[in-house]
Amino acid sequence: MSRICSICGKTRQVGFNISHAHNKTKKVWLPNLQKVRIFSNGATKRAYVCTRCIRSGFVQKPPKRTPTLHKVSDNT
Numbered sequence: 001m002s003r004i005c006s007i008c009g010k011t012r013q014v015g016f017n018i019s020h021a022h023n024k025t026k027k028v029w030l031p032n033l034q035k036v037r038i039f040s041n042g043a044t045k046r047a048y049v050c051t052r053c054i055r056s057g058f059v060q061k062p063p064k065r066t067p068t069l070h071k072v073s074d075n076t
């Protein structure tokens, strides 16, 4: 799982933790990715999308699945 948003391409950011004595240690901020079902090009896929894209409505949700009706044959 690559930690990249499949909608906006947001990825990790790198910086420093800086202590009071000004010692610097590397720090990584990861995007808040969620695995969601998205609807694109007439197909339902699962993708990792950041919460900002989900909240902003950039993700089209798949249509609701209807229960399949079983056909009853009358020729018995």
Ligand SMILES: [Zn+2]
Pocket (backbone or CB within 6 Å): 005, 006, 007, 008, 009, 010, 049, 050, 051, 052, 053
């Ligand atoms: Zn995003």
